[in-house]
Amino acid sequence: MNYFEIFGLEQTFNIDLGQLSKHYLELQKSVHPDKFANGSEAEQRFAMQKAAQINDAFERLKSPIKRAEHLIELAGIELVDESKTIRDTAFLMQQMLWQEEIEDINSNHDEDSLYELQDTIAEQQAQMIKDVERLLANQSYLDAQAILPKLKFMAKLSEQLRTLEDDLID
Structure with missing residues (x-):
C-alpha cells in the first residue's frame, strides 16, 4: 500500500x-x-x-525514519533486521562514549553538559536526515537504508536525554 x-x-x-x-x-x-x-x-x-x-x-x-522505510519498501527493497545492520565501528564506539557521557551527566547532575549533548545529537540527527533525503532522491535505497538504524539509535538517545532532562529539572 x-x-x-x-x-x-x-x-x-x-x-x-x-x-x-x-x-x-x-x-x-x-x-x-x-x-x-x-x-x-x-x-x-x-x-x-x-x-x-x-x-x-x-x-x-x-516520521522521517518511517517515511524513509516506506520509500525503501515502495522501491521493492526488503528492510533488513536492525540487529544486523550497524557495522560502523566508529559509530558503535561513539555510542559507547555517549552512554558514558550520559552516565556522567546523570551522576553529576550537570545540566550544561546535558544541553550540549542534546545539541550535538540534534545536529547529527539533522545531518543524517539530510543524507537520507539526498540518497533517496538519488534512488540510492540501500545506502539510505544503512543510515536508518543509526537514526533510530539517535532518536532513542534523544528520548533518553529528554527523560534525563526531566529528571534533572524535577
Missing part, C-alpha cells in the same frame, strides 16, 4: 507536514464513525478500517 497516494502527496522524502496534517484531518472527517452511525454494519466496518488505514499512513509519513 502506498501511503503517499492516500494523502495525494508526491512520493518523495521531503514532504510538507502541514499539508499532510491537513489531508489527514480531511480524510478522518470523511470516514468518521458518526457519519456512518445509521449505515449498514458493512459500511461501519469499512469506515473503521479506512480510519485505521489513514491513521497508519499518517504515523508512517509524519
Whole structure:
C-alpha cells in the first residue's frame, strides 16, 4: 500500500507536514464513525478500517525514519533486521562514549553538559536526515537504508536525554 497516494502527496522524502496534517484531518472527517452511525454494519466496518488505514499512513509519513522505510519498501527493497545492520565501528564506539557521557551527566547532575549533548545529537540527527533525503532522491535505497538504524539509535538517545532532562529539572 502506498501511503503517499492516500494523502495525494508526491512520493518523495521531503514532504510538507502541514499539508499532510491537513489531508489527514480531511480524510478522518470523511470516514468518521458518526457519519456512518445509521449505515449498514458493512459500511461501519469499512469506515473503521479506512480510519485505521489513514491513521497508519499518517504515523508512517509524519516520521522521517518511517517515511524513509516506506520509500525503501515502495522501491521493492526488503528492510533488513536492525540487529544486523550497524557495522560502523566508529559509530558503535561513539555510542559507547555517549552512554558514558550520559552516565556522567546523570551522576553529576550537570545540566550544561546535558544541553550540549542534546545539541550535538540534534545536529547529527539533522545531518543524517539530510543524507537520507539526498540518497533517496538519488534512488540510492540501500545506502539510505544503512543510515536508518543509526537514526533510530539517535532518536532513542534523544528520548533518553529528554527523560534525563526531566529528571534533572524535577
